[in-house]
Amino acid sequence: MDGKPATRKGPDFCSLRYGLALIMHFSNFTMITQRVSLSIAIIAMVNTTQQHALSNASTEGPVADALNNSSISIKESDTKAADFGVILVIVVRTVQGMAQGMAWTGQFTIWAKWAPPLERSKLTTIAGSGSAFGSFIILCVGGLISQALGWPFIFYIFGSTGCVCCLLWFTVIYDDPMHHPCISVREKEHIVSSLAQQPSSPRRAVPIKAMVTCLPLWAIFLGFFSHFWLCTIILTYLPTYISTLLHVNIRDSGVLSSLPFIAAASCTILGGQLADFLLSRNLLRLITVRKLFSSLGLLLPSICAVALPFVASSYVITIILLILIPGTSNLCDSGFIINTLDIAPRYASFLMGISRGFGLIAGIISSTATGFLISQDFESGWRNVFFLSAAVNMFGLVFYVTFGQAELQDWAKERTLTRL
Template identity: 75%
Template sequence: MCTYVSEKHTRRFMKTGVGGVLVVFGSFCSLRYGLALIMHFSNFTMITQRVSLSIAIIAMVNSTQQHGPANASTEGPLPDPLSNRSRALRDFNTRAAVYQWSPETQGIIFSSISYGIILTLIPSGYLAGVMGAKQILGAGLLTSSLLTLFTPLAADFGVILVIVIRTVQGMAQGMAWTGQFTIWAKWAPPLERSKLTSIAGSGAAFGSFIILCVGGLISQALGWPFIFYIFGSIGCVCCVLWFTVIYDDPMHHPCISTREKNHIVSSLAQQPSSPRRSVPIKAMVRCLPLWAIFMGFFSHFWLCTIIITYLPTYISTVLHVNIRDSGVLSSLPFVAASSCTILGGQVADFLLSRNLLSLLAVRKVFSFLGLFLPSLCAVALPFVTSSYITTIILLILIPGTSNFCDSGFIINTLDIAPRYASFLMGISRGFGLTAGIISSTTTGFLISQDSESGWRNVFFLSAVVNMFGLVFYLTFGQAEIQDWAKERTLTRL
């Protein structure tokens, strides 16, 4: 992870006319990009642990599962070691318990992790600024991984314990999500924030793709408990990397080059910092640019939650695709989401570094793309159901284009209040999770009344919510550090 940029390399970039800025673009192997990859891995781990139950529960409540080789015959050929091994594996799979959980109970289990996340988003964001994001985020990741490993055992003890574990796991993941922005407030130069946060954030989309692709295969080949064992173990490995490599700021990292440290420190020299940790709640409540970010999160999560939660159902019921193909098709949008997240970060920082657009213009352009384009696709969906290819393309574009918001309002708290970035990110995600809970409930109600008109109303309503958030952000969004987020100690002397 310790890398250096050569003097020759530096001089070459210095001659280009944009000075040291281009050194940054020529140093993707620097330590800060290594940290972004580890955060990418962490986000990958957390989303796979969160979605694991959604995949495993299909087998966990499968009442038609066979509990023995009911069709065994004595007239077949003599068994060979390979067939014995396959039969033993099948027997092992079928010994996994099947639980009598009603759809209502399953709904409670699924939502429990979201309630847990809401409980810790705001306090963990504040604690990350006080105690250090490394400890808070690492503890959350480790707790989530250990609870994932114990989920199959908890299921044997009853549904109540599963709900408790999922709630605590949500609390742990809430700690992990928000702590990242405290780290980037000290590690990310202003012209690289979009790029670094998009590399880290794309891990969630990539993790969704992987778990949807391989979760069913793992359950079929090894048994559903191994979904939890595998991704819980991956999380533990990620924790080792986290506590070894991640540090709260570049000044204390033992493996950073002097040049990179100086570059980060000098680029953040104008950022206010203070040991004072009081939170100006009243000023935040009256801050319209901050409410613009909150409304953006609410709108963004409304549609994204519907896609994540109901995409397999939509593909199965509307396109009449079988379960195996539905899983593969459901994973494709997350490839687009991951790609657009990274692409958006690269383009945003390119526009800033070349002074092609102001910081505020970049934030609003990418917010527009991330809210308007998926709304357009959502409105078009009910009218193209007769075309299989067109429907799939639109379903892929919705989460893909939505992730352009990662370079818009999603990281805007780093611009307007870097001192309180994690705290405000916790509140922002709280608005997003609230939108997700409301949208999921509303979607279930609408499609239960009438499938065809229900889905149309779902997508139209989502477009309206997105347009509300977009107009609000375009009207009140700002990119300058707010007065209440600036250091005022010197003015009191």
């Protein structure tokens, strides 16, 4: 489906499908705030527990004397509490990852039946920008909530938003526009006619062999690998890089540490709008748009990363580059990240799960490699980290530009059964 289907203009921002995009935006916002709030709350929880222990020890007379004479026992209990906290965080993180992973990939199954080809970039980026916006909000207000109201209120507030999100999802989201009770006839006809060339019947067995040998699919996987490699490094080691080189503890400034996320959310939405504008005006072919935004999303962050070691003495320029890296990187959302909806909409959810797996593997490898390199020598280590990241991005970019496609693949087409 490399060309641009000519479809009648349907209702735009007041339409139901844009309402679904906003609900998914809220869903992604909720998932990321719940994930990050756990990290914020666990620190406040441990600090509060330690303060209560010291307070009790200083006010109970004989008990205080016993505790002061048993420092080893106190340290052992603190160690056990810390170990329990680590185990608890790991368990919760695992459950969160499993549940939220399914929720995130499941959105692409919805868009395969709800998003007209000329609006896919806009709709998916509106929904996906909720993650970056959620990171911005939780970093700004998470610490304030913990200090002003207490750490349990972080869970109360963002847990409540999750309940509201579930209510909206169950009442408003439907599998396809044909069965939605509130959709207008005009919008239904617009969506159905625009997706007329796509298969809509239930899929059979997943064609694993065909997927494994499909180079356009591997181009998407390697794009995810490259994209997550650099993004994980920046988001994980941002406080360390700033505090060590510029002598500024970014963790003491929630607004400053959240600026990259608001930049990422803005670039995600703007990129989606521009991509669909280019398609709707017949200025570029679909595959050209996908490769253009993939190139921008991999090349621009690489340039910024390579430039960082050479401007380390400038606080302002360093902060600008650190903001631009995740911002420009999210232009990939209009490139290979939604490319599975072009080449295999029937298997979009399954393939997005695999793509995210490649991204997670990249994050693990890049974080480990970064830790090793900067432990050897900080300045030269960071320079090697950024050069290596740029090389990984360039490899993923070249592979995607060479083998990426936007045509519906043969193995993803509907098969008509005939009897001889």
